Amino acid sequence: MQTTGVAVIGFGTVGTGVVRLLTEDADRLADAAGCRLRLRRVCDLDLDRPRSVDVPPDLLTADADACVSDPEVQVVVETVGGTGAAVDLMKQALTAGKDVVTANKAALAERGAELFEAARRADRSIGFEAACAAGVPVIRAIRDGLIANRLSAIMGILNGTSNYILSRMTATGAAYDDALAQAQAKGYAEADPTLDVSGEDARHKLAILAALGFGTLVDLEDVYAEGIQGVSPHDLQFGGQLGYVLKLLAIARAGDDGLSLRVHPTFIPAGSPLATVSGADNGVLVTGHAVGDTFYTGPGAGEQPTASSIVADVIDAALGRAQQTFRHVTWLAGRCPRRPVQPIDRVRSRYYLRFDVVDKPGVLAGIAGVLGRHDISVASVLQHEPTRPDSVPLVITTHEALEGNVTSAMEEIQDLPSMAGPTVRVRMLDPHQAVETP
Amino acid sequence: MQTTGVAVIGFGTVGTGVVRLLTEDADRLADAAGCRLRLRRVCDLDLDRPRSVDVPPDLLTADADACVSDPEVQVVVETVGGTGAAVDLMKQALTAGKDVVTANKAALAERGAELFEAARRADRSIGFEAACAAGVPVIRAIRDGLIANRLSAIMGILNGTSNYILSRMTATGAAYDDALAQAQAKGYAEADPTLDVSGEDARHKLAILAALGFGTLVDLEDVYAEGIQGVSPHDLQFGGQLGYVLKLLAIARAGDDGLSLRVHPTFIPAGSPLATVSGADNGVLVTGHAVGDTFYTGPGAGEQPTASSIVADVIDAALGRAQQTFRHVTWLAGRCPRRPVQPIDRVRSRYYLRFDVVDKPGVLAGIAGVLGRHDISVASVLQHEPTRPDSVPLVITTHEALEGNVTSAMEEIQDLPSMAGPTVRVRMLDPHQAVETP
Secondary structure, three states, X not given: OOEEEEEEEOOOHHHHHHHHHHHHOHHHHHHHHOOEEEEEXXXXXXXXXXXXXXXXXXXXXXXXXXXXXXXXXXXXXXXXXXXXXHHHHXXXXXXXXXXXXXXXXXXXXXXXXXXXXXXXXXXXXXXXXXHXXXXXXXXXXXXXXXXXXXXXXXXXXXXXXXXXXXXXXXXXXXXXXXXXXXXXXXXXXXXOOHHHHOOHHHHHHHHHHHHHHHOOOOOHHXXXXXXXXXXXXXXXXXXXXXXXXXXXXXXXXXXXXXXXXXXXXXXXXXXXXXXXXOOOEEEEEEEEOOOEEEEEEEEOOOHXXXXXXXXXXXXXXXXXXXXXXXXXXXXXXXXXXOOOEOOHHHOEXXXXXXXXXOOOOOHHHHHHHHHHHOOOOEEEEEEOOOOOOOOEEEEXXXXXXXXXXXHHHHHHHHOOOOEOOOOEEEEEXXXXXXXXXX | OOEEEEEEEOOOHHHHHHHXXXXXXXXXXXXXXXXXXXXXXXXXXXXXXXXXXXXXXXXXXXXXXXXXXXXXXXXXXXXXXXXXXXXXXXXXHHHOOOEEEEOOHHHHHHHHHHHHXXXXXXXXXXXXXXXXXXXXXXXXXXXXXOOOOOEEEEEEEOOHXXXXXXXXXXXXXXXXXXXXXXXXXXXXXOOOOHHHHOOHHHHHHHHHHHHHHHOOOOOHHHOEEOOOOOOOHHHHHHHHHOOEEXXXXXXXXXXXXXXXXXEXXXXXXXXXXXXXXOOOEEEEEEEEOOOEEEEEXXXXXXXXXXXXHHHHHHHHHHOOHHXXXXXXXXXXXXXXXXXXXXXXXXXXXXXXXXXXXOXXXXXXXXXXXXXXXXXXXXXXXXXXXXXXXXXXXXXXXEOOEEHHHHHHHHHHHHOOOOEOOOOEEEEEOOHHHHHOXX
């Protein structure tokens, strides 16, 4: 049976998971895959920290250069993270003739072009199933399983931390800060949660999925991102009354005037599969012209789910399939054109707007008038009895409108004398958009 | 760019879909996959019937032998169906050095061993993504994406016809016969729907998924199957009141005393992803020790979704990945042991039992007594005011019990003088079973 040497660089949470699978399940993996994966090196700058898995001491090293040039290593697993040293290591490994497997979405989203170029030059591959939706094999679904389709949309809940926070807020009515604190206590959020709650992490993942699914180069700057910081439980509640669930949704759609690429809090119809993705799970809805809607969901983070996808990619490289994929598939093989991306102002969407207004006659007429003049058609109005004497929330949902028009209308409405606070805008997914090809 | 010749044998619905993709999307497919698929032959006994896609007349033939021996053909797509001539054709094609792609679940479930043996002898591959859940790439998910996992369960809604009928009955309260007639009118059910509604089609698919996921040989006779014929809208309604949705569920679970392989109507907790699979869709929940629960859903039938998966498999063969997979992966490579399968009597499950009883004192005590003596513990009781003078439905759900005990208890209860009709038994999925590793 063929043996493939593996080096794991970065012995943190994910690295530990990979080492655990490769050592504790070695025989079973060999049997399942028909090739033996042999752990040759485990590299980390800090080798003294206790880990939850045993590694023979002679495999441990702090010398990453030695790993990527070791002739006994055919596949290098990079779990260092970040867009600096990790990228250099991956390029070194490729140049040395190793296949690379990584979960590093930041590196792929920001420096994917040069990484792929390095892989092509060396006729090697980069596996990155774990970079999007961790354990859910959505990269394979898009890249291999749906390859016969012209995709029209990829929509995903791609950040487990944000989804956990929003799920808690929805379930318990908790405020954002309290739900964040719970997420941190449970280990679902970092001490500094910015990367997750700002939408930046989902933005990285969307850039990768869109590039793969639409066969295009994606500049990260072209992906609009808005986070969940400051989302109010009131809006989750009002949205719920209208039949919607709030999610941080990453959207890639192909339209006549280019791609729309954006990450923002989105009201999703409660009946959509996307609305069922709860806690720290991820979920991705992929729509193709032949297949229609397909949906994938599962754990979006964690040691073992991430390791599951990384080891699958190692096997893909060991069997020689990953290299074939890399030589041929559009984006990976570098054959893809750059497709135009709509600026956010040109996006069409439905909107949930909440105005804090003074409770007096003519307010609704004034707001509706501004909306009408900006070509924004009202779909529904929700106004409860006032609970505070000075202001009352007025919720308006719109039919599909142009984002730029909504921005202009919001600015104009903000100047009306009847406004008692800032306006909240949340984009809404049409029921038919959530389940069908547009 | 490399060119791969493709022959499509069987020019019915699915064959038409494949021909459509290969001809109308030829350039885009070549660009996406980095290899050109050239349609060389389209074979059917009836070439006069009008089709919805144009084929150059010189490609059409009624001579299947010529297709499978044509030196210009590298991949043979079999859409003839059945376990007779189709199997012979596939074996001929493999022996002639062609890779084979098929959606023929009956052939794979009943004669998979000899087909795979023929493929191995010829060092060729058989692609069958389209055989389970049509357009949803669940074969790739299990075979490639989750390969690093020890799977504990595969649970699927694998028959679109049955799911459509049950979805209609649930949504409208229609009787089985009416819902079946609607399914037939919409083209979701055949004039003779037996294969679908008896559970036989799902049984074929489950046998394939279980063999692949558990790396074992599966004898079709070891897969227990019960269909949806005669399901009563009353039970759907009672189940709904208890928070459950009825689905024809295919279950493969690995336990200490062997595999449990079965297809039967099952009450699924309304919160489970499986419960959201509606209409003619399919959905599969796959649980692995590393990844946890992952879920896949989408169109489970139809010309285009099936063709989507077939063409993906053709590309896999054209790129040389399918052959690598076939050489190595356990079941396909013929390295797998036969794992013991639990007889249905040894299965443990929760149960929904509906008794039609005469409305008089002591009835519940009598039934509960029998259940208790068979080690069956009652979880809930639901009895409505009688609507008919002579009998009243009494619904009892149980905690986990042994199927054999339930069968014995039902026989004993049936002899009680208070019984006014036959007892209905529906297996229930525990909420934790529907979403977590057991």
